[in-house]
Amino acid sequence: MKLRAIRLHNVRRFTDRGISIENINDGVNVLAAANEFGKSTIFDAVHALFFQGHKGRAGPIKLLQPYSKGPVTVEVDIETGDGIFRLRKRWMSSARSQVFDTSSNRLVAQADEADQWINAKIRGGATGPAGLLWVQQGIVEMGRARGAAAETEKSAREDVLTSVAGEIEVLTGGRRTTQVLAKCQADLDALITGTGKARKGGAYAAALEEFDSLEAQAEDLTKRVGDLRNDLDRRATERKRLAELQAPEALANDSKALEEADTALKIAEAQVGELDRATLSENLARQEREGAKEKLERFKSARASVDDLQKAIVEEETAREKIASAHTKAKADEGKATAAVRECRDKLLRAEANLVAANDALQARDAVQRLEACKKTFADADVANRTAETAQAKVNALTLPTAKIDALKKLDVRIETLKAEMRASSMSVRADYLNPDGGVIRANGSTLTDGIEVAVERATQFEIEGIGTLTISPGIGDRTVDLDRELSAISEQRTMILSELGVPSLAAVHAQQVVVAEHVGEIERSKARRDALAPEGLDVLRAEVERLSAKVIDAPTDAKTVEECTLQRDAARQSRNEAEDMAASASAAFAERDRKLTVAETNLRHSKERLSRVTAELGDGVDLGAEEKLLTEAFAKKSNTFDQAHRAAETLRQSTPDLANLKAVQKRAASVVERTREEAQKLTGAIRELNGSIGARANEGIEEELAATLGHQDRAKQRVGEIETEVATLRRLYDVLTDAKAEAKEHFFEPVVQELKPLLGIVFGDAKVTFSEETLLPTAVERGGDVESFDVLSGGMREQITVLTRLAFARLLARDGRTVPVILDDALIYADDERIERMFDALHRQAEDLQILVFTCRQRAFQRLGGQTLSMQEWTPEA
């Protein structure tokens, strides 16, 4: 968006008249006029058009009115990508807002819609900071604060740092945001600590404490009220129960039941006494009857025993006699058997001695045979040993040194080699007989074989049958001389070795070695035979011969054969075993007879003793039949007495009641009366106690107190809830503000710094401005290695940095597609001539893609700024 014209009517000093600035171009536009000419009025009017709704009447609008009041009209032509539009606002009477398309003079929007249309243009989006560039320099602190700030405009205008602060603050929220954040934080801190706990002494902590206290109080009161109600209920229940217990009819019934039970029990106890006595008589009669019966039966039994015992004694005596006879015979048999055993044992001893002697004789005979064999073996072995020794002596004598034999062999080989070489170096002849029937050729008497070469080492005469002789004489060469010389030397060595060995030739050596080998074989065979005959050596064999020779000397000469003695010994042993078996049988038989005799004698003695006892019991001389009759009669009498007593007792038993039942009835009736009395007594005590307790508490009004406390508790709970909502609200606000602030820093700060760098270069050369990361304000300037705090910079420099910062913002916005005019109202008032020229350069640099309006009272200084010069004309608004 770019401004093309500004018109205003009835604004401040332009009372009831209008002025206009037309034909505003791109780039730098300068309106230079003296003070009090109305530049600031123009600025404020334009600002109001863009930032104040047409219905506004207070504040900024009132400030635009002249003393004579009346409606204020401001009109601006702007150019956007959609064309050129005329914005018109009129405040106070007949307020209106209008937007026209100048190409067609069409009304695009009016009233609120026109305000919204303008807002959309200047804002460039919800977060666009375009408006800040319109803000009059020096009074941008906290955005649109105008009242007090306007009064101190002059001093504020001098404070260029504030202006820069304003720029950044509007972008990032700056001090206003800080104030809101601080307020939010303060409100939050009043409630909670940094860790989110309720702050001690704060409203939240107090509400929580109050709630906790009331809760505890309510809990205590609830318990006390509950206890009281329980006691009231309990007392009512106990009173009701006491009334039931103490009802006269119930008491009378219980008493009557007890009396009846007592009476019945007394009667029954008397009957039981009589029954006890009858039962005693019955028991006595029963005991007497049983005594008589036992006595009679015992007599009868004894009487029967006497007869039985007498018969048994007779039988037992007879049996004893028989057993005694057998006992005697068995004893004799045992003696015989024992003697036979002794005899057999003696025979066995003798037979065993004979066997030992026979064995000794046998061994002696065996030793003689073994001695002969052993002697023969020893003799053979000794012969073999001597043969081996003889052969060894021969071997020792005939064996030739191996080294000399080897040397001799080598010499022979060499001689043969030399001879072969000599033959090779000599002439040879070969006869090829073409006619089988023809003659032959002979040399030295031997016919030359067909096709075979024959060496001619010396002059030889060949006889050719049918022809004559042919003599061939081979010459002697150097090689033949050498070979012959070596052959002679070697032959001398050979002759010398043969002489040392004492043999004529190598063949003789071989023959002697064959003889030695035969002797060696003889040695091995003799030793093998000797070792076979005497594996443990000749000395051991010789010792054995000596040992056997000694045995032959001790051997008996007249001993029986071992077989005979063995047979005799076995027969004797058999006899002894049989005799021992017989003796054992006889002994066992005797023992059995002895045992039976003892038993028989014992039985007989017992029978006699029992007979003696029974007879004594029955009494000597007593009439057993009469005695049995007396005893029978006594038993009958006692039986009768018992029957009478039993019948009497039974009669009483039938008529006597169950005393236990009656006692139980009486006990129950008595316990009912007693329990009633005890319970009534207990209830009375408990009720008395409850009366005291309830009476005391009922007058405390604790239910009213509980109801009040519960009400207070509800209220406290509600209060806690309200504060927690407040905490959540403040936390949310704080978090959102913090996030937004961080985002704003990231979004604006760094790009502005980058945009500012080249501008600083133009004006200050190598100057570098440092910004506070926290406040986003310039904090220091570095020039030529010196760092100066922004606060100590000259007013001019701070002003220039402020202007450059604003230009950087504008450029940034322009690059973002939100081009807005930059209006510098009386800026650069402290700049010297040199610095202002550089500032002009910077302005022109930025003006390449910006529209910059400069209002200044320094007409001469700003003449060098260049750009288009603006002028004001009279203007009359449309009706």
Place this chain on the structure above:
Amino acid sequence: MRGLFALLLGVGLGSPLRKRASVFRFIHSSDLHLGKPFGQIPDDHVRGRLVEARFQKIDVLLDLAEQKGASHILLAGDTFDAETPSPATRRQAVGAMGRDQGIKWVILPGNHDSLAADELWRNLSDEAPKNVILALKPEPIELATGVTLLPAPCPARRAGRDLSAWMDDAATPEGHLRIGLAHGGVRSFSEDGAADVLSPDRASCARLDYLALGDWHGQVRVDPHTWYSGAPEADQFKHAKQASALSVTIDGAGQQPQVDAVETGQFHWIADTLNLTPGADPVAQLNDLLPPDVERRNALMHIALSGRVKPADRAALMTGLSDAEPDFARLVWRERDLVVEYEVDDLDRIDQAGVLRSAAATLYGQANDPESSAEDRTIARNALNRLYSYAVELT
């Protein structure tokens, strides 16, 4: 003077010569809840006034009886708020009732002061003046010549049965007025309370000329012979009408009673809704809703704010409410259903750009995010309101 009234009307003196009542007038009230502490009211002074107002109802009812020429005041239960009221509550109550011995009070145990509270009733038996009748048993009481009262005292907090059932078979002399006195609901509001419900046809079934009921704090006519008097002093926002007592006149047995409601309440418990619309002046709407200044001292008012407002209007409304608050015994409002609508202008008032504007936009988005929970939206909305307040304060 009161005795003269009674003599002229021929009731209350038990004249042996006249066995049939010609005209019988009495005051029917209930649920005084003497001693109720109103703990949920934060202001001690207001709380004291509310407690005191209930006590003053004894004098008010006495004055009403005198004014209407009634010989009896029937209290249909819950005279006391607790089973064990403080001695002061108890004694001051019966002391006030004894001020005019010519007018008889009949006190029926209700569920709050049931017979289970025997300490209370034992003390009252000892302390009550002669003109106070304690109806502690379900048996006929001859109130006056030719007038028999059939009371149904509550034996416990929850009796578990229709206590008025005995009235059907209660014998009364021929020609006597039969007046029932009971405490409890004629319909149940809970699943397990059905057994306690009084039969709504009891007056008909028991041939009652009038059945005086208590328990419901609002006044209700069940049928021409059956009435809930309601509490003489309101204690909650539940009932719209001003608290009152019933002046009852019965011309004779079988006649339809004449029942007149007479306002007795001192405090107005007003619950209302203020539905706001954008553009309308919220303060003006509020002023239209609020009662006249003269009534505000005795008014407890709860306003449920609803509708939609712009933040500036909300701020103005809050200011209006805060300004009005001191006029009232208690003025509370609820914003739960009030939607604050933020438009661009409103967000501009926070800031036109920068961090504050960005934060406002974020909160606005959160407050209107349908995917967020209602609680989260509420917090965001509150935070936005707070940001608006801070920003406006700093402007």
